[in-house]
Amino acid sequence: MNLQLIKNYCERRPGGLRQLAEEAGMSEANLHRCIRNNKIQASDLEKLSHLLKVSITEFFDETQSGSAIASGSKSAASYYGNAQVTTDNRYLESLLEEKDKRIELLETILKNNNLL
Secondary structure (H helix, E strand, C coil), rough: CCCCCHHHHHHHHCCCHHHHHHCCCCHHHHHHHHHHHHHCCHHHHHHHHHHCCCCCCCCCHHHHHHHHHHHHCHHHHHCHHHHHHHHHHHHHHHHHHHHHHHHHHHHHHHHHCCCC
């Protein structure tokens, strides 16, 4: 993962890191810490990529974000090792779970307001 790219994207963005952090619901210090440690929650990275208008895969090394690994193909498992594929699949599964939870929440809100 390369979270340093967040800084690069913010150089061209009005408000820089401070504004991005605020829009994502994070403190600027927390965002700096995430970038420095190259570690972030999946939901926060999803928010940041959305705000920066880039694909979440932009932040992953080419070897980690390739479609072969994302699909869990045998060639990826043999080339990168089963542990790497398993880790990537768990991450992708967590993103899908988060997405499903958000959809359920939005559906509930819409139903409660008689909009669905």
